[in-house]
Amino acid sequence: MESSTASRATVTQQEQWMVESKVFETYNLFSSLPPNAQIVMLEVKRDEHIEYLTKGLRQLAPSFVVLDANRPWICYWILHSIALLGESVDDELEENAIEFLSRCQHPDGGYGGGPGQLPHLATTYAAVNSLITLGGQRSLSSINRDKLYSFLLRMKHASGGFRMHDGGEVDVRACYTAISVASILNILNYELVQNVGNYILSCQTYEGGIAGEPGSEAHGGYTFCGLATMILINEVNRLDLSSLIDWVVFRQGVEGGFQGRTNKLVDGCYSFWQGGVSALLQRLQSIVDEQSVLSDAGEEDCSTETETSASSDLCHGEQGLEGNLSHVDETCHFREEGQHNAGDPVNFFNIGLNFIREHAELEPLFHSMALQQYVILCSQVEGGFRDKPGKHKDYYHTCYCLSGLSVCQYSWSKKAGSQPLPRAILGPYSNLLQPIHPLFNVVLEQFYEAHEFFSRT
Amino acid sequence: MDSDEEDHRVPLSRRPEWSDVTPVRQNDGPNPVVPIAYREEFAETMDYFRAVYLADERSPRSLHLTSEAIHMNPGNYTIWQFRRLILEALNADLHDELDFIELVANGNSKNYQIWHHRRWVAEKLGTDAMSKELEFTKKIFFIDAKNYHAWSHRQWVLQALGGWEDELDYCQQLLEDDIFNNSAWNQRYFVVTKSPLLGGLEAMRESEVRYAVEAIIAKPENESPWRYLRGLYKDDAESWINDPQISSGCLKVLNSQINYIFALSMLLDLLCHGFQPGQEFKVAINALTSESDSPDSELAKTVCSLLERVDPMRSNYWKWRKRTLPAQAV
Numbered sequence: 001m002e003s004s005t006a007s008r009a010t011v012t013q014q015e016q017w018m019v020e021s022k023v024f025e026t027y028n029l030f031s032s033l034p035p036n037a038q039i040v041m042l043e044v045k046r047d048e049h050i051e052y053l054t055k056g057l058r059q060l061a062p063s064f065v066v067l068d069a070n071r072p073w074i075c076y077w078i079l080h081s082i083a084l085l086g087e088s089v090d091d092e093l094e095e096n097a098i099e100f101l102s103r104c105q106h107p108d109g110g111y112g113g114g115p116g117q118l119p120h121l122a123t124t125y126a127a128v129n130s131l132i133t134l135g136g137q138r139s140l141s142s143i144n145r146d147k148l149y150s151f152l153l154r155m156k157h158a159s160g161g162f163r164m165h166d167g168g169e170v171d172v173r174a175c176y177t178a179i180s181v182a183s184i185l186n187i188l189n190y191e192l193v194q195n196v197g198n199y200i201l202s203c204q205t206y207e208g209g210i211a212g213e214p215g216s217e218a219h220g221g222y223t224f225c226g227l228a229t230m231i232l233i234n235e236v237n238r239l240d241l242s243s244l245i246d247w248v249v250f251r252q253g254v255e256g257g258f259q260g261r262t263n264k265l266v267d268g269c270y271s272f273w274q275g276g277v278s279a280l281l282q283r284l285q286s287i288v289d290e291q292s293v294l295s296d297a298g299e300e301d302c303s304t305e306t307e308t309s310a311s312s313d314l315c316h317g318e319q320g321l322e323g324n325l326s327h328v329d330e331t332c333h334f335r336e337e338g339q340h341n342a343g344d345p346v347n348f349f350n351i352g353l354n355f356i357r358e359h360a361e362l363e364p365l366f367h368s369m370a371l372q373q374y375v376i377l378c379s380q381v382e383g384g385f386r387d388k389p390g391k392h393k394d395y396y397h398t399c400y401c402l403s404g405l406s407v408c409q410y411s412w413s414k415k416a417g418s419q420p421l422p423r424a425i426l427g428p429y430s431n432l433l434q435p436i437h438p439l440f441n442v443v444l445e446q447f448y449e450a451h452e453f454f455s456r457t
Numbered sequence: 458m459d460s461d462e463e464d465h466r467v468p469l470s471r472r473p474e475w476s477d478v479t480p481v482r483q484n485d486g487p488n489p490v491v492p493i494a495y496r497e498e499f500a501e502t503m504d505y506f507r508a509v510y511l512a513d514e515r516s517p518r519s520l521h522l523t524s525e526a527i528h529m530n531p532g533n534y535t536i537w538q539f540r541r542l543i544l545e546a547l548n549a550d551l552h553d554e555l556d557f558i559e560l561v562a563n564g565n566s567k568n569y570q571i572w573h574h575r576r577w578v579a580e581k582l583g584t585d586a587m588s589k590e591l592e593f594t595k596k597i598f599f600i601d602a603k604n605y606h607a608w609s610h611r612q613w614v615l616q617a618l619g620g621w622e623d624e625l626d627y628c629q630q631l632l633e634d635d636i637f638n639n640s641a642w643n644q645r646y647f648v649v650t651k652s653p654l655l656g657g658l659e660a661m662r663e664s665e666v667r668y669a670v671e672a673i674i675a676k677p678e679n680e681s682p683w684r685y686l687r688g689l690y691k692d693d694a695e696s697w698i699n700d701p702q703i704s705s706g707c708l709k710v711l712n713s714q715i716n717y718i719f720a721l722s723m724l725l726d727l728l729c730h731g732f733q734p735g736q737e738f739k740v741a742i743n744a745l746t747s748e749s750d751s752p753d754s755e756l757a758k759t760v761c762s763l764l765e766r767v768d769p770m771r772s773n774y775w776k777w778r779k780r781t782l783p784a785q786a787v
Binding site: 011070100103113114116120169207216218245256263292365 | 483484485486488489490491492493494495496499503507529530531532533534535538541565569572573576577602603605608609612616634635636637638639640642643646647651679680681684685687688689691722726769770771772773774777781783
């Protein structure tokens, strides 16, 4: 077998070489240019992007019918991209966006893909993140949180995971979108959290990354969703973090961009999914250290038997453990206890806040400059971003290329969102985007506003 | 539906069987954002869909309408969900449903709704559906051997309906076609660990290690078998560091002096877990180091420095690994 196949390139190799040749053609062209032309090529084309984005908010071509059940997603991709670029939409568009998303909100809670559609967890996440990105009283108060909570509870599945919608599929995406909105809206409690950790844990694969369902292949999108979920429910210490780190750093390829899975092609959107995983890991050093100490000492793996109790939703809305209790402290505390219980609640609402308040203890483990180079030189086009050279731009890739670029630019900032040094930014300093909260992927300032708003209600 | 049929589509408003239905417009409001410039036939189909959906009319004509609407946008989960209710109410022949799904999947096989619906149908059909489902996914893999949804579906079929008998052979065949196909490696791991016919991971370990090491020696730049090899010893580091097949495979690649990054990385992990390297490893590493590498007395540190140099994309990672080496590795 070996001798007959050794000389023939496989499909994977052929496709990989084709992409590499296109990417390096671009890089070679770039390095052949004089310095002033290089600077121009490295610019984030802000005006063109804003124009492309705003146009989509106002009108979409007939070919967009395939996304007719994803309109809150289109809103989020566009609004978040605009916010990352440090701009905002005018009052009229803002008003129209709030009004439109209200029409996607189902009377029984949650948001559907368009007016009159069944509520769906992914479009609920997109709608909530859109409204948080818009910010302001009218936008944030348009979310019916009580109804949303009952929708989330209805979607809870016996496995501990969540269904995407009534009669829908159960996967890691559903877990993340449910937990993310519940966390940011201050409606996360034990009933929602119960056994989610077990489900996510069952999806971490032998490769180190996380799959969409138990048994499937480790994948960048699901790894982000799974890791972020585990952090938000305070159970991240149950994952095998060193194998996860090893897996994710190897997803960055010679092109500088990330691939989604082992031996797959680079794609600009993984700049966020995998880059975001790296950003989250930078704030988990102490837990990684603890895990390696445990394994050194040959102790029992901490992933066993950390069940969450079914009993209570008392921590809902409680402010008891907030303040100076850091995320890491909470985690240690949690581990000592072995389980959540009603008498000693974890304040889920503040996990996202404390996570970002902690200084990043680690330097980036990925190659930030190489990734910025891929996003700007290979994914960026006139107005918008794309998967890779040869592909068309779209709003999804625009959102996640920009999100990934932001992650890169702030990857050396110890304090979340603090002004990076010029050497952290590829291209002119005017390329600097707004910082994001990596657990939710909303602009940091908008996260703070939402957290403040929902802590009062 | 074929293009001929599409060209001669009669608007629903002119079909007598729909004359009693009042279409319901989409409530987009006066100034929607992200408005889509719907083509007339799409807008009309959806208007009639909304009418039967709101009336909860689970009838043959509703079923037919959902087919039309799904062809226009297979991503509309509300339509799929309503279709399931109709299929149940009508006690419809679900074998026909599989054909319908295949038709839709031909246009777009990377869509959550199609696969979720297929799983729902197959679950209802039970073991009858098993071989058809295995064939269906094979057909998809013929076009795209890494289709994520199709792999999930296939794993579900195996676990829920059975059909494990030929699965290891199938993985083998896919890996012979493309040894870099990580989805096939993942499936192989799934079969080896989950198949009720093979006796489990420990029973399969020795032969699987041999298989992976062979694949590594043939193509050391292929990350998949390296990760697979680690997976075979998941939760049993003791056996892993003591398996001579692993260390000698590593050594062989290191001595070849090409494509040795994964071998270095594995050696580092072995050392971190207490592997005691013989002189041959030190010789192999020394042969790879140049003057620019820091002359560390400990092998693990030297390996980190070497990786920092030969794998610049991950130099931050290797620096971090060097800083955090466990006591037993230094």
